[in-house]
Amino acid sequence: MLHLFYLALGLxxxxxxxxxxxxxxxxxxx
Amino acid sequence: MDALLLATLIVGGTALLSLPLGRYMTWxxxxxxxxxxxxxxxxxxxxxxxxxxxxxxxxxxxxxxxxAFNALMFVVSFAFVALQQHLPLNPDAKGxxxxxxxxxxxxxxxxxxxxxxxxxxxxxxxxSQLLSLMWLQFVSAATGIxxxxxxxxxxxxxxxxxxxxxxxxxATLLVLLPLALIVATLMALGGVPMTLSGAASATxxxxxxxxxxxxxxxxxxxxxxxxxxxxxxxxxxxxxxxENPTFWTNGLSMICILLVPMCSVWMFGRIVGRPRHARLxxxxxxxxxxxxxxxxxxxxxxxxxxxxxxxxxxxxAGNFEGKEMRFGTPYGSGPLWSVLTTCTSNGSVGAMxxxxxxxxxxxxxxxxxxxxxxxxVGVGMINMFxxxxxxxxxxxxxxxxxxxYLNRRVEAREMKLAVLTVLAHALFILVGxxxxxxxxxxxxxxxxxxxxxxxxxxxxxxxxxxNNGSGFEGLGDNTVPWxxxxxxxxxxxxxxxxxxxxxxxxxxxxxxxxxxxxxxxxVQDATFGAMLLGTILLVGALxxxxxxxxxxxxxxxxxAQQS
Numbered sequence: 001m002l003h004l005f006y007l008a009l010g011l012x013x014x015x016x017x018x019x020x021x022x023x024x025x026x027x028x029x030x
Numbered sequence: 031m032d033a034l035l036l037a038t039l040i041v042g043g044t045a046l047l048s049l050p051l052g053r054y055m056t057w058x059x060x061x062x063x064x065x066x067x068x069x070x071x072x073x074x075x076x077x078x079x080x081x082x083x084x085x086x087x088x089x090x091x092x093x094x095x096x097x098a099f100n101a102l103m104f105v106v107s108f109a110f111v112a113l114q115q116h117l118p119l120n121p122d123a124k125g126x127x128x129x130x131x132x133x134x135x136x137x138x139x140x141x142x143x144x145x146x147x148x149x150x151x152x153x154x155x156x157x158s159q160l161l162s163l164m165w166l167q168f169v170s171a172a173t174g175i176x177x178x179x180x181x182x183x184x185x186x187x188x189x190x191x192x193x194x195x196x197x198x199x200x201a202t203l204l205v206l207l208p209l210a211l212i213v214a215t216l217m218a219l220g221g222v223p224m225t226l227s228g229a230a231s232a233t234x235x236x237x238x239x240x241x242x243x244x245x246x247x248x249x250x251x252x253x254x255x256x257x258x259x260x261x262x263x264x265x266x267x268x269x270x271x272x273e274n275p276t277f278w279t280n281g282l283s284m285i286c287i288l289l290v291p292m293c294s295v296w297m298f299g300r301i302v303g304r305p306r307h308a309r310l311x312x313x314x315x316x317x318x319x320x321x322x323x324x325x326x327x328x329x330x331x332x333x334x335x336x337x338x339x340x341x342x343x344x345x346x347a348g349n350f351e352g353k354e355m356r357f358g359t360p361y362g363s364g365p366l367w368s369v370l371t372t373c374t375s376n377g378s379v380g381a382m383x384x385x386x387x388x389x390x391x392x393x394x395x396x397x398x399x400x401x402x403x404x405x406x407v408g409v410g411m412i413n414m415f416x417x418x419x420x421x422x423x424x425x426x427x428x429x430x431x432x433x434x435y436l437n438r439r440v441e442a443r444e445m446k447l448a449v450l451t452v453l454a455h456a457l458f459i460l461v462g463x464x465x466x467x468x469x470x471x472x473x474x475x476x477x478x479x480x481x482x483x484x485x486x487x488x489x490x491x492x493x494x495x496x497n498n499g500s501g502f503e504g505l506g507d508n509t510v511p512w513x514x515x516x517x518x519x520x521x522x523x524x525x526x527x528x529x530x531x532x533x534x535x536x537x538x539x540x541x542x543x544x545x546x547x548x549x550x551x552x553v554q555d556a557t558f559g560a561m562l563l564g565t566i567l568l569v570g571a572l573x574x575x576x577x578x579x580x581x582x583x584x585x586x587x588x589x590a591q592q593s
Contacts, residue, residue, distance in 0.1 A: 003112045006133035007105065011515075013137075013521045014101035017529065018094060024533045025090045028443065 033327040037366050040281065041319065044288040045312075051289065052296025058204035059179040059197065060301050072196070079195035086190035088369040089536030092180050095194035096173060100140055100525070103169055108136045110162035110335040111154070120155035121228030127153055134513035139163050141524035142170035142406060144254070144261030144377055144499035145490075145516060147508040151243035151264050156226060163261060164250050168210075171257025171290070172201035174408030177528045178294055182301035185436050185534030187543060191536070201408075205290070206257060213286055214252035220282070221275035224248040247272055255256035257396055258406045260377030260499045267379040269354050269363070274380065280357045284367060287376045290309040291404035292409045302436060311414055314563050318403040319373055322393045326365035330387040332333075335589040336385070349390075352382025365390050368500075372397035375406035377499030379564040384477075384486070384504040388589065391502070392582040395489060398496035399574045400566055401455065406497060412531050419534060422551060425558070438538040447537075451530045455495055457574040458519045462491035463577065471511035475516050477504035481588065485581035513560050 061068050076083035087095060110117065115126050127135070131148055138145045139162070150159060176197035183191045218224045223244040230242040243264065250263045251273055260267075268274040268283060295315065299308020333345030349364075357363040357380075367380030372394035383394055397403060402413035419435065423445045426433025433440040466472025466487050476483040482504075489502035494516040501507070507516075545552075552558060 002129035003108075003132060004230075006129050007108050007112075009106065010104050010133060010521065011101060013518060014097055014104065017525045018097050020526070021090060021093045021097065021529050021533075023346060024305070024447070024530065028533060028537055 034324070037320070040284045040366070040370075041288065041316070041323075042551075044285045045292060045316070046118045047285070048289060048292035048296060050492065052293040055175075055205055055293045055302070056268035056297045056300040057189075059175065059200050059297060060183070060504065075196045075199045076193075078199060079193065083195055085193060087180075087193055088189070089180070089184060089191055089532040089539075091177075092194050093532050096177065096528070097525060099194065099198065100170075103166060104136055104140045104431060107140065107162040107166055108132060111136060111158045114155040114158045117155065117157050119157035119226070120161070121226075121334060122155075124153060124155040124158075127158075131508060134517040136162070136166075137517035137521050138499065139166035139259070140170060142167075142174060142257070142259060142375070142409075142492065142499050143497040143520045143524070144259045145387060145501070145520065146261055146265070146499070147513055147516075149265030150262060151229075151245075156245055159250060159263065162245060164253060167253045167257050167259040167261070168202050168206055169198065170204055171253070171259060171407045172198050174258075174406055174412075175201035175205060175290075175294065176408070177532065178408035178411050179301065181415065181531055181535045182298045184532070184539040185415075185438075186302045187436075187438075187539055189539055191532070191539075206253065209256050209290070210249075210252040213256060213282070216250045216282060217251050217279060218248040220279040222248040222251055222279065223272050238355065244272060247327070249281055251283075251284070253374065254378060255283050256290055256407075257291045258287070258291060258376040258410075260371065260375075260379075262378060268367075269380060269382070271356070274354075274357075276356065277358045280363060280367075280380065283378070283380070284370055287370050287374050287378070288404060290407040291374045291410045292352075294408050295404070295414075298411045298415075302502055304436065304554065307436075308413065310554050310556075310559045311411075311418070311562075314432050314559050314566075315403045315414070317563060318400065319369070322369045322373065322397060322403070323366060326386075326390045326393040329387045330365040332387055334385065334387060335592070338589075338592070345462060349385070352385025354381065365393070368394045369397060371500055372498055373400075373405070375401060375410065375496055375498045377493065378472055379500050380403075383489070383502045388481075388485075388582040388585040389524070390580060391485065392586075394500065395485075395492050395574075395578065395582070396570070398492040398498045399455075399459070401496045402566065402569050409497070409528060413451075413527060415526070415531055416448045416451045416534075417566050417569070418553070418562060419444055420452070421558070421562045422568065423448075424551070424565060425551055425561050429551075433552070434544055434550060435538070437543045437546065438541045439544060440538070444534045444537055447534050449528045451527050452569060452573070454526045454530075455523060458494040458495040458523050459488070459491045459574075460577060462495075462515060462519060463488045466511075466515070471509070471515075473557040475506040475509060475512065477506070481581050481585035485585065488581050491515065491519065495523045497524050500548075517530045587593050
């Protein structure tokens with residue numbers, strides 16, 4: 001169970017990085 | 031004298047070797063012209079990449095593809111390590127790995143850091159070492175090379191930056207794999223084990239039964255050095271006699287540590303079409319590298335203060351504590367290796383960094399803080415690009431002209447992204463070190479108190495944020511807080527300093543090309559080189575000097591007062 005939590009933590013970090021990429025792109029388009 | 035001669039031979043020899051290899055790496059990563067054999071290879075890469083392999087990507091698509099691929103690698107490798115006790119290739123019956131340690135280990139190898147809170151020979155099965163960790167050593171290094179190629183294409187003014195999955199295959203199959211095969215063969219010939227048999231058992235002269243760990247070490251060692259990964263097959267890394275048996279394997283390792291980061295500079299220069307600019311950047315990196323080597327060697331020729339109170343210990347030849355004598359000179363495996371491995375974000379260890387004299391121990395930290403004196407494969411040059419943007423902007427402001435880089439105007443937007451990149455690195459190190467120094471999360475894991483203890487904490491976060499992976503040691507770092515905090519720092523500061531520079535390159539690529547005039551800032555003359563050097567030192571000093579004063583500098587002054 002704890003392993004799944006840490007796996008989710010890693011994936012959440014990648015999701016946050018993708019969100020950052022989108023945010024920078026939107027900021028550049030403005 | 032021996033140390034500086036050795037440094038000149040290793041660094042100079044590798045620089046010479048990097049010239050033809052840099053040319054080859056450019057051919058591998060950025061093919062131009064319709065060579066028929068190469069066209070067939072390119073079609074194969076595109077086919078392997080699937081439906082996405084044929085599209086040309088802008089910076090955002092390239093970055094998303096990179097993140098998605100790395101996330102997938104994280105999941106697959108996580109599964110291999112977490113389930114290793116149920117999987118084959120485990121002749122020594124290695125058991126389950128604790129959950130936070132799995133997270134830290136997989137984050138570490140995905141991010142090309144190879145910070146190790148475990149000992150390979152104790153915790154990892156051969157399947158985990160080969161299919162999870164070594165696989166990540168290849169693809170994480172290839173990710174860095176691919177990102178640099180994309181950045182350079184953007185700066186060359188191409189609106190499309192290439193295709194990540196195709197670039198990844200080029201970097202893995204055409205650059206890293208052939209080099210790794212050559213180096214692994216040489217290492218095996220040099221005495222490094224290469225076997226899938228389990229640990230050997232021997233009876234000592236005293237009649238005691240001894241278990242001797244071994245495994246596919248040569249394969250692991252080659253890519254660990256070439257890909258600036260640095261993770262050891264064994265816990266003691268390259269101080270272990272099976273991972274670095276002789277003077278010659280030691281020299282070969284140091285060459286491999288520097289080689290691909292040096293080639294990356296030449297590749298960048300060729301793709302942007304400015305080889306003279308690359309020569310200048312290379313020279314600035316060399317000046318910084320030799321500066322750090324000279325300081326580290328100088329302070330390491332002094333005796334260690336740890337033995338100062340022991341009158342019977344003679345230390346006329348300098349600080350021998352934590353060094354491997356089989357490498358011929360204590361400076362070869364000590365300050366020289368420690369500077370090379372931290373300047374390049376490699377992180378493999380050839381001596382005990384905790385045992386270096388305080389000011390010698392500061393140099394590895396400086397290497398990780400600046401993180402651009404050759405740096406990691408691909409990403410070191412990307413970090414240097416960020417410093418170049420800052421330097422160009424500062425130079426433009428100083429002379430009252432619009433800053434330009436490679437015929438494109440550098441404006442507030444690019445500058446904001448560059449400063450964010452620099453600040454992110456500082457933020458992860460300084461905030462992390464402050465929190466762990468102030469709480470039991472860090473304090474309860476220290477082996478030393480005072481400035482040295484602070485250095486241990488500061489080093490760990492520096493290593494994680496710079497994706498270096500070396501350990502100062504003296505720190506009980508296999509705890510849940512350390513595993514989680516450094517795991518997150520490694521992942522975040524692996525990709526943020528790739529994403530933001532890619533965004534800068536994408537932004538510059540969209541701008542109209544400006545014609546060069548008498549007022550254009552030349553980025554290939556010595557004046558700009560001095561400006562770039564000054565910018566790196568200024569930004570580094572302003573950001574990290576206060577923390578250095580609390581750690582190694584305070585310790586040095588305390589020792590000076592005592593002696």
